[in-house]
């Protein structure tokens with residue numbers, strides 16, 4: 001076999017692999033829309049998105065308003081981000097800019113270990129340890145709240161955010177730090193005024209991608225968010241995020257029924273949110289590349 | 295061989311430097327005459343960069359580096375490499391220009407403002423004035439005065455390097471260190487920077503590492519020739535290039551090695 005033929009075969013192989021992922025993506029989208037769009041025959045898009053009542057199995061007057069579910073998802077993810085951003089980005093800064101190599105060698109494996117904890121285990125810990133603690137600490141009737149879910153989600157995705165943020169910091173060349181020190185800046189000034197701004201696109205990408213993962217996470221919110229389909233008004237109320245709704249209810253629906261299509265329509269909403277975040281990440285990257293600010 | 299009649303800005307005595315266990319500088323004695331240009335030449339890996347970076351304690355940024363001996367800065371007789379001396383204080387007085395232009399990913403204006411802000415300058419009028427002044431001294435004002443808010447990365451390589459010089463000048467340094475500042479530039483950009491360095495002699499003492507012997511001959515008053523971590527010969531530039539005392543120096547400048 002000539003080298004040119006080998007090259008061709010490898011090229012085709014790679015193209016095929018790439019095509020597989022494109023086809024899977026399109027396949028998922030087609031199934032999702034095929035099963036989800038029929039929902040809009042019995043509930044208008046606007047009523048679906050803004051309706052406050054989610055009673056899909058009510059015998060006489062089923063309601064298909066997912067505002068409580070959307071808000072549940074957003075509250076839980078926002079809470080988790082509020083915890084993850086300072087701690088995750090802070091940890092990344094510490095590891096990349098401050099820690100001595102010996103300390104780094106201890107911390108990095110611990111964070112990676114955290115990364116290997118399955119979400120169901122996180123959910124279990126939340127259920128057994130955090131929920132009772134939250135209940136007692138804040139004097140609540142139940143410990144299964146948005147706050148509980150947010151903390152466990154934050155723990156689950158902390159390693160993810162830390163490692164992408166750390167990559168973004170490591171990608172800043174040493175010569176930039178040297179330039180800062182050479183004009184007399186100290187470590188704090190170098191980190192906050194030179195390294196972080198330079199790493200901003202990468203770090204914000206880490207945060208957005210982390211947020212996307214949190215919105216899609218299912219197991220923890222199913223186990224510890226409380227499950228009440230109401231529009232939340234505080235972090236210490238239970239919620240029923242979109243993913244938890246699909247997971248909890250899909251098994252009990254009649255295939256092809258209204259409830260079934262409505263759950264797929266929730267899937268479409270999740271899909272669109274993820275797509276928007278993806279586009280956002282790309283826009284940030286483009287903007288910074290165009291302005292040549294990194 | 296060392297000019298006694300002229301005023302010294304700094305002098306290294308018995309200076310040695312170690313990367314971990316590896317000794318990169320051996321017992322260097324190098325005087326720097328005030329408001330003149332001293333050039334360091336020598337084959338790749340002989341320790342020119344290492345010596346230059348001792349002057350602003352750049353080696354402190356990395357672990358396991360060790361200085362021995364002295365670099366005295368005048369008139370206050372401080373030993374730069376003394377452990378008790380804060381490297382920040384040194385870097386407040388001695389500026390540096392690197393081999394590859396390394397502007398911050400900020401606007402042209404902010405690139406220069408940074409060093410001033412670090413020194414506590416807040417007033418916009420003072421910042422504006424200093425920025426114009428240092429860009430002018432770096433022969434960059436005409437080209438940039440209408441685009442100060444643009445990213446520094448929009449400038450050409452030569453302009454970026456002059457911006458880095460302006461950045462170093464803005465804080466009023468007593469000394470400037472240059473590490474092969476033109477090695478990444480084309481001949482036209484190179485000659486602009488050389489002119490600039492010659493012009494700066496009026497106000498600042500300069501130490502420049504160069505790989506290019508013609509450059510050393512063109513712009514420096516004093517030249518040190520280094521090999522394998524040692525300063526082999528140091529003298530007036532004219533003397534080094536016309537009538538060196540050491541055989542090794544002669545072979546190097548006549549191009550027999552390196």
Ligand SMILES: Nc1ncnc2c1ncn2[C@@H]1O[C@H](COP(=O)(O)OP(=O)(O)O)[C@@H](O)[C@H]1O
Pocket residue numbers: 313316318336337338339340341342343344345
């Ligand atoms: N960070 C470092 N760690 C260990 N050795 C180094 C380091 N930097 C440079 N050296 C070594 O020190 C010697 C001098 O290097 P350098 O000062 O960069 O030479 P020059 O600038 O004259 O080319 C070389 O042998 C080089 O390999």
Ligand SMILES: [Mg+2]
Pocket residue numbers: 342343344503
């Ligand atoms: Mg060098």
